[in-house]
Amino acid sequence: MAITKQYLKSKPVCKVTFSILAEDAEKVSVVGSFNEWDAEATPLKKLKNGIFKTTLDLDKDNSYEFKYLIDETVYANDDAADGYVWNDFASADNSVINV
Template sequence: MSITKQYLKSKPECKITFCVPAKEAEKVEIAGDFNAWNLTELKKFKNGNFKGQFNLPVNKEYQFKYIVDGKWTNDAEADAYKWNEFAASENSVVVV
């Protein structure tokens, strides 16, 4: 898993690309603070990676999780992790 950040010069935003290598998976989704915890499906590429991009305001941190074939999972390369009482588990964090 990887997270790529590209800060925009024209406005205070950062283009975040989430990439999940999951060749065997049928479907990968992401949910987090930035999409009101609604499931957003990532696009599957021929090499087995799933990718999605979001433009996020800078100077914030966002909690998120991936859903790989229905199973919630964290990003091993997240900037940090935060405990979530509601889910009784940790969420991945990306700092922008």
């Protein structure tokens, strides 16, 4: 798993690329506070090497909670996240990204 950040000089936005290796998966989405935890809002594109990837524009000077949703059944955190925070609703940690 990997996260890359590219800050734009012309806008208060950071381009964040989310990627996860899920060779056997058919569908992966990233869900989080930036998209109201909507599984359909941010699908990742599967590359030939089995990595799923997408890039989002996120407002700078914010923190966002997120997880990957794999094949609509498995939630996974990103080991490259800036941190983790407990979520009582899910009874599990969520990944955190600071931009």
